[in-house]
Amino acid sequence: MTKSRSSIAISLMVGVSLIALTACDEPKVDASVFKDVEQCKNDPMMRSSQCEASFKEARGQHASVAPKYATKADCQADFGDEKCETAPYQTSSGGSVFMPMMMGYMMGSMLGGRSSMMSQPLYRSSKNPSAFRTADNRNVGSTTGRTSVAKSATSRPSFKKSTMSRGGFGSSGGRFGSAAT
Amino acid sequence: MQRIPVTVRANLELAANDHGLEYIAGEGITGWDESACYQFTQRQIKEDIEGPAEEIEDLCLQVVDRAINTESVLQRLGIPDEFWDYIADSWRNNEKNLLGRMDFSYNGNGPAKLLEYNADTPTTLYESAVFQWEWLEHALDKGLVSEGCDQLNDVHESIVAAFSVIGLETLTHFACNADIEDDKGTLDYIEECANEAMLETCFLKMEDIGIDEQGRFIDLDNRIITSLVKLYPWEWLMGEDYASHIPTSGVQFFEPPWKSILSNKGLLPLLWGMFEGHPNLLPAFFEDDPESRALIDTGNYVRKPQLSRQGANIEIVQNNVTLLQTDGPYADKPHIFQGFEPLPDFEGKYPLIGCWMVASKPVGLCIREDNNLVTGKDAKFIPHVILD
Numbered sequence: 001m002t003k004s005r006s007s008i009a010i011s012l013m014v015g016v017s018l019i020a021l022t023a024c025d026e027p028k029v030d031a032s033v034f035k036d037v038e039q040c041k042n043d044p045m046m047r048s049s050q051c052e053a054s055f056k057e058a059r060g061q062h063a064s065v066a067p068k069y070a071t072k073a074d075c076q077a078d079f080g081d082e083k084c085e086t087a088p089y090q091t092s093s094g095g096s097v098f099m100p101m102m103m104g105y106m107m108g109s110m111l112g113g114r115s116s117m118m119s120q121p122l123y124r125s126s127k128n129p130s131a132f133r134t135a136d137n138r139n140v141g142s143t144t145g146r147t148s149v150a151k152s153a154t155s156r157p158s159f160k161k162s163t164m165s166r167g168g169f170g171s172s173g174g175r176f177g178s179a180a181t
Numbered sequence: 182m183q184r185i186p187v188t189v190r191a192n193l194e195l196a197a198n199d200h201g202l203e204y205i206a207g208e209g210i211t212g213w214d215e216s217a218c219y220q221f222t223q224r225q226i227k228e229d230i231e232g233p234a235e236e237i238e239d240l241c242l243q244v245v246d247r248a249i250n251t252e253s254v255l256q257r258l259g260i261p262d263e264f265w266d267y268i269a270d271s272w273r274n275n276e277k278n279l280l281g282r283m284d285f286s287y288n289g290n291g292p293a294k295l296l297e298y299n300a301d302t303p304t305t306l307y308e309s310a311v312f313q314w315e316w317l318e319h320a321l322d323k324g325l326v327s328e329g330c331d332q333l334n335d336v337h338e339s340i341v342a343a344f345s346v347i348g349l350e351t352l353t354h355f356a357c358n359a360d361i362e363d364d365k366g367t368l369d370y371i372e373e374c375a376n377e378a379m380l381e382t383c384f385l386k387m388e389d390i391g392i393d394e395q396g397r398f399i400d401l402d403n404r405i406i407t408s409l410v411k412l413y414p415w416e417w418l419m420g421e422d423y424a425s426h427i428p429t430s431g432v433q434f435f436e437p438p439w440k441s442i443l444s445n446k447g448l449l450p451l452l453w454g455m456f457e458g459h460p461n462l463l464p465a466f467f468e469d470d471p472e473s474r475a476l477i478d479t480g481n482y483v484r485k486p487q488l489s490r491q492g493a494n495i496e497i498v499q500n501n502v503t504l505l506q507t508d509g510p511y512a513d514k515p516h517i518f519q520g521f522e523p524l525p526d527f528e529g530k531y532p533l534i535g536c537w538m539v540a541s542k543p544v545g546l547c548i549r550e551d552n553n554l555v556t557g558k559d560a561k562f563i564p565h566v567i568l569d
Contacts, residue, residue, distance in 0.1 A: 068394070160394035168423030169413070170388030173358030176510060179412050180363055180558070181282075181299035181444070181490050 028148040033122065033132055033140060035104040043145050050107075054119040058105035062121040063088050065135035065157040066099035070165060075100060080126035100124075104132050106140060108154065117154045135160070182289025183220045184527040184563075188325050190215065190316070200312055201366065213308060214561040215316055218326065219532060219548050221289070223569050226333050226546070229293050233461040234283050234536040234543035237295055237452075240459070241443050242541070244451045245272055248442050257467055258447045259487060259515060261419050267428040268438045276437035277347050279340065279410070280306070280371075281538040282547060284556075285461075288525035292460040293534065295452075296522070297485075300538075301436050301444035302414050304363055307370040308562045309537060309547040310336035316564045330566035336537050336545035337374065343540040344378035349408050349433070352381050354400060357412035359386045368412040375410070387413055396426050408433040415441035416488050446517050447487045463520040473518045481521040486511035492557035497521060507555050524554055531556070532563065 034040040040051035068087055069075035075084035079100035087097040103124045108117035122132040122140065130142045138153035173179065189209070190196060197204035203211040221230075248254045249269035252262075260268065282303035287293035314334050320326040355372045357364045372382050383400060390406070391399045398406040409432050411418070418424065419441070442448065449465035456462060466473035468484070476482050480501035486494045486509075493509025499521060524531040533556040537545035549560040 158394060166391035167388050168392060168426075169356075169390050169418065169421050170358065170386065171421055172417035173361070173387055173413065176417070176490070177358075178304075178361045178364055178491065178558070179302040179358060179414050179417070180304035180361075180367075181302055181414075 027151045029108075029117075029151045029154055030146065031106050031108055031117070031140070031149045031154060032146050033104060033106045033144050033149075035144060039144060045146060054107040055105055057119040058107075058121045059102065061135075061157065062102045063099070064159050065121065066102070066123070066160065067135065067137070068160050069098045070095060072096075072098045074098070076126075078125060079123060080129065083124070083126070104144075106132070106134070106149070106154070118156060120157055182225060182287070182525075184217050184530065184532070185220050185326075185566075187215060187218050187320065190319055190323075190325075196312075196315070196319075200307070200315075202312070203362075212305075212561055213312070214550065214563055215320075217563055218320075219563060219565045220330075221565065221567050223567060225289060226567055229287060229289075230285065230534065230536055230546070231333065231543045233285075233293055233295075234538065237283060237298075237461055238538060238541050238543075240452055240456055241298065241300075241448065244448060244455060245439050245442050247455070248451065249273075249439070254451065255442075257515075258442060258445045259416070260441060260445075261424075263425065264419055264428065264438070264441075268441060271434075271438040276433065276439065277343075277435075277540065278437055278440055279343055279347075279435045279540065281436075281440070281443070281541075282535045283538060283543075285534045285536065286522045286524050287534045294463050294522040295449075295461055296463075296519075296533070297446055298443055298448055299535075300440050300448075302364075302412050303535075303537075304367045304412075305535070305547050305549065305562055306336070306367050306537075309535075309545050310334065310340070311370070313547075313562070313564045317566065320564075326566055327568055330568050332565060332567060333544070333546045336539060339539035339542065339544040340371065340374040341377045344375045344380055346540070349380055351407050352383055352404065353408045353410060354406045355382055355384045355410045356387050356390060364412050368410070371410055371412075387411075390423070392423060392426055396429055398423070398426070398430050398432055406430075406432055408435070410435040414488075414490075415444065445487050446485055446489070447515075449519055450517055463522055465517055465519040468516045468518060476518050476520060479520075483519045483521050484516050485519065487515045487517055489514075492555045495555050497554055499523075505554055507557065524556070533560070 037051050037055040040046050041048050072084055075098040083101055084098050085101050087099040089097040100123045102121040104122035105119055106122055107119040120134060132140050134153055135157035140149040140153050141147060194204045197210045249272050255265050280303055281300040283298050284296045285293035286296055317332050353375060355368050357368045359365050375382050385400050389401050393399050400406060450467050452462055453465045464476055466476060482498050484496040489511045492507055494511040495507045497505040524533055530550045531554055532548050532550050535547035536543050546565050548563045548565050549556050550563050551557055551560040
């Protein structure tokens, strides 16, 4: 399981530096970012019903798209102490799976009352806790309310059913030795 | 069929080095003995080995066809039920198979008797396909064997051709327990054949296979594995942590999942049940089958685990006396009984005749000798020649 952690940690770092390199070049789109549904409702630009519908949409995706870990410690190393929870999944051997807590959500701009994109949950990493990032580790900045984010950050986050891991094969070979017949 | 003494090549150590085989001074090449060869007639090879192997392959495929629709059979073979549909689908989808080796007891006269079918992870492939052939070329050149000697040996060409026909279009992965030199060597050779068929390949250790968020198997560069040539038995795969991901992984395996029915020694009672009396089959029964009683009462039988490797946990009873019993880790696993057909005795050497099947066709011969009736991991490969 150490391997799964390092592979995710590496992708996190690569993600951060990529954003730094490409932030100026990438096309930006309008979006709204809130830490919770109350903050959204208090925004004079937003309608309560929109806030609630978007929050519900993001919340509904949270468990399926959040990054997954086989241990709580690995999750906390990436997202901070007390910032992880148990995911509603099990590893293939029946163990618990952990994921970061949802720390906010992002919705598209409301042109003509229709959101230009699906809402999605946001997270904060332990390395850069002021910035929100998507479930696919795209930095969307620390501004709440109306903001502009890289277009690539608004694409739909991928499903992450089980923790990415290695080492689920090979144990019998260790026990019995040669496969030769 | 004769065992003929042959002069060992003078440059044997060099030959071993060229082929990456282990050479020990004073002992020779590990697992290889060219101080003799077995000589057959054309007729013996054609009518007694090739013909029956092809026929038995056909019977085996009939066993698979029936087994996939019969839960009690799959249960008896010890195949976990979550794989039943998966195995059946692989058969119905006509997933191609590559390699297998049938082992026969044959003494040159009368029908060869099938002892078992190593249909999933057969080894001694390189010795059979390459080293044995090179030995013949050298032996002919130096006059160590009679002029005109031939071999049943189309193994290499057949594997390359099989890979070409299968038509794998993307990167093909190869995996085994890399700590075992024999396994790794065998798989490396199969990979070379794939490369010769212009396939792009990548080797990784079984334990390095990973799984991504969508349940697909990935290599160390996180590339998705779409086809996997494994030298790792199905029964191990089906019992390990990632087992539940196999049916949904989308991976095309070699050997295909349906081969798990043939690589199980439960195949032998299944064959006997469907084709009782076939000249190349020995009576065989599952241990818990009441019909096994009659065989036991003859006082001549072999008891072997349904799943085992390298001659482990085999008991031979002759005239009601236990002639031989080998150790191993499979003692408490399900066993079968099979009629006892002793390997022929050539001055204290007991050759086991293996027939290589590539894409279900008999294409090569592999003779291994041991000092007793059970061919174990210390058996030595003896080359063969065909001469009329």
